[in-house]
Amino acid sequence: MAMIEEPLYPIAVLIDELKNEDIQLRLNSIRRLSTIARALGDERTRKELIPFLSENNDDDDEVLLAMAEELGVFIPYVGGVEYANVLLPPLETLCTVEETCVRDKAVESLCRIGAQMREQDLVEYFIPLVKRLAAGEWFTARVSSCGLFHIAYSSAPETLKTELRTIYSQLCQDDMPMVRRSAATNLGKFAATVEPAHLKTDIMSIFEDLTQDDQDSVRLLAVEGCAALGKLLEPQECVAHILPVIVSFSQDKSWRVRYMVANQLYELCEAVGPEPTRSDLVPSYVRLLRDNEAEVRIAAAGKVTKFCRILNPELSIQHILPCVKELSTDSSQHVRSALASVIMGMAPVLGKDATIEQLLPIFLSLLKDEFPDVRLNIISKLDQVNQVIGIDLLSQSLLPAIVELAEDRHWRVRLAIIEYIPLLASQLGVGFFDDKLGALCMQWLKDKVYSIRDAAANNVKRLAEEFGPEWAMQHIIPQVLDMTNNSHYLYRMTILHAISLLAPVMGPEITCSKLLPVVINASKDRVPNIKFNVAKVLQSLIPIVDQSVVEKTIRPCLVELSEDPDVDVRFFANQALQSSDQVMMST
């Protein structure tokens, strides 16, 4: 053994470390399993490496997870598809471990391998594996088996198909809720491979059992099954079998099931088609919008727009709009917030008249909501409002809302509204902005909270981009520069930050004439933090301004700072000087 040749050392180490004490080394070896396999060659990989892995599966979960993943792409290393079956035994044992993520990965890898296997190999190796897992003593094996049926089924001969369907239906009635949950989750995939004739009989009866399970956690998974099965069935079948289930789910005793219906509503509507939706699901949806449980209303409110798109305007106005009105004054702020985030999308569905008549009052009341999230959600969709009703109608109510948010005592709310200011500016136009919002933007630069000042500086830059340098020269620069004499150094620092952001937008001329003198002046500040920030800002200005300005103004100032008593100031000044040297050299 000691005779390993020099170039083989790395691979030899890698192999040895498959069994190292240190989990990191084992993990590393498993991750490079393909290298090991190539070094051993196809045949020894099949005959030695894979059995070795099958036997050594009591490792830590991290290692097993990695192994499950690697084996999924291992077909090329065992000699191609005709040998793919040798990969099944190690994955089969991984399908039985207790850790869910390992099992899921093993199932995923088995599906991936099964999808490439030859049909006779599937019958000979894969289907027996599925059957073994489904009959496993521990629930873990049975849970895993549910995810493999859709791969096994289509290539099975007729008798085996019948057996597989029977086994699946047994899994759906397993004693363990975990197994039933897994069966419910995978039912859609399995059903997609089953022939239409059996779909209507076997699968539908399995599905009906699941919809009546006494474990809420199983029933709510069956809700997703409705959408999946609905897509597979003929429209009339769907109306006959799926629709009643959806309707009864929407009145389930458990709010979690109703929540799932509300959450999946759009998919469910798609499954049953627009006509049955209009005739049968509207009452269900209205009930969900008026549910006792706030969580259900939140989910339902979030789907209002999507649902109305399926309906026609008359039905929407007649049935949905009254609920929306109620929801806009809901006792739960989260419901109102969910509604506010989607309500604007209803405008195009309802058309201009209905929007102005019905939707606008709701919209305005949400804009005055006591809860900031609700207002913010409305404002964030302002562009959609603008398209339908125009800003004039809104501006009266909009402005107080914005001002109030801008002064909210929670800094996160202020931060959120600052981020919408450029959007508002573009929608409202220069005139409106100058009158009302300009002052606010300046006020934020003097906020108590750093994040707000930081965002405000960024905001000033984005406004300058939006309205152009000329506008900025009039409405931003003087106000900003005014603040350089603030008595608090943190505010002076904010201004320096704003200048460094504005300079690229404003261009060299304005920078030299207006901004640079302020910065140079700040280099005389008594606070070292200001001074080293001056050095940083000057460094950022070097590429913008003309070389002569650098020579005449910036460098002398930096040289002076580089002799400052403060070590940090000297450091940043020297850094800036170095970078100016580099700029000079390159030009």
Add this chain to the structure above:
Amino acid sequence: MNGGDEVVAAPVGPPQPLEWKFSQVFGERTAGEEVQEVDIISAIEFDKTGDHLATGDRGGRVVLFERTDTKDHGSSRRDLERTDYPIGRHPEFRYKTEFQSHEPEFDYLKSLEIEEKINKIRWCQTANGALFLLSTNDKTIKFWKVQEKKIKKISCMNLDPLKAVGNGSVASSSNSVCSKSYLANGGCPDKSSNDFSFPPGGIPSLRLPMVVTTHETNLMARCRRVYAHAHDYHINSISNNSDGETFISADDLRINLWNLEISSQSFNIVDVKPANMEDLTEVITSAEFHPTHCNTLAYSSSKGSIRLIDLRQSALCDSHAKLFEEQEAPGSRSFFTEIIASISDIKFGQDGRYILSRDYMTLKLWDINMDSGPVSTFQVHEYLRPKLCDLYENDSIFDKFECCLSGDGLRVATGSYSNLFRVFGCAPGTTEATTLEASKNPMRRQVQTPSRPSRSLSSITRVVRRGAENPGVDANGNSFDFTTKLLHLAWHPTEHSIACAAANSLYMYYA
């Protein structure tokens, strides 16, 4: 005990009173040995099959016991031969393993010491022969997996010049030294191995390590998940849901719902914290899921009420579906009324129909279909009523006794002072009420008890059953030892076997 009342009762049909016998003791104290605080048992729990028993102690340790009599016959034969009537084997346990579940901690934000004491243990679904359980202290719940691992030895490494082939005892340390030294000299193996072009048949000189499985096994306890930072107050209960994926944890004011697989978030489902803490009048003392209905859970309060809630109704279950409480008799109110009404423990019966509750003076059995009052009340501490003042002075009145039901739901048991525990029959017509001592001779106390008014008293009413059951104990001066209290006990899920904790000792009895 074996007085006339059974003879009267027998023809009517209720089950015969059980005759309890000592089975086993673990951690028995020798005379004069002082009990270490950390060794005191603070939680006992059988698993669902009854094949395993777990105890937790104040030192944060969890000790597991496994049943031996079902696996082999050798150990119990001796007992079988000794007993002179044909009783089947009774559960016998042996020490399996132990592990340190919790360590003392310090919450720096709140300047609070967090004790390592195990408050509750709950078993989870077994899988692949591994045992799973939840243990909790005041703040943190942990999910443990205990598994037998075969000890494996590795040989035949590629790089191991020091060892001969087939030696079978290659120390892995030498391997790592070897590989590390290589890494140091030769750089990263990952990089160079990519440059290889391997011959199509592979490299024959490379070999895989050989793993030799020995017959020795090693029990490993691994903490799989830690559910932390969800409780502002002390956790008093944890309980698994029948759906196998969720559990609850309850503290004084809130109950949280967790998914076993997700330790980063939990949902608050009950919150009794008033907006103003000065308005606080009632705290949660215990909570448990219904054994089969995944959406039903019960919690008890310090005011003596039990609330049943339906998780289907809403996300935050502040309004209960059912309320069980007993109206206090008018005029009986005293300073202690509220303190002794506080429920220290509730347990569902296995069929989920009945809830057993323990307050300071009594055990009460409730039918979940009858919220007008308890089905039966068993007096446990009635004889202490005159002494409530002393008990209040020395804080004993706040002791939290647990209670348990037998698997068939026909009997209930709870602990008391002087290392005594009491078993009551609750089938209609029975008058069974036994007092046992957690010692090798459980019936010792019985002998001293003069069998005086028991017959007449017990026949008066089902509710007040043998109030002062043990006046003898009362009479003799040494009996009320408030320091030796039997707080924790558990009934085997399928057989008549009780495990109870007296300080640091675990006593097991069977009938």
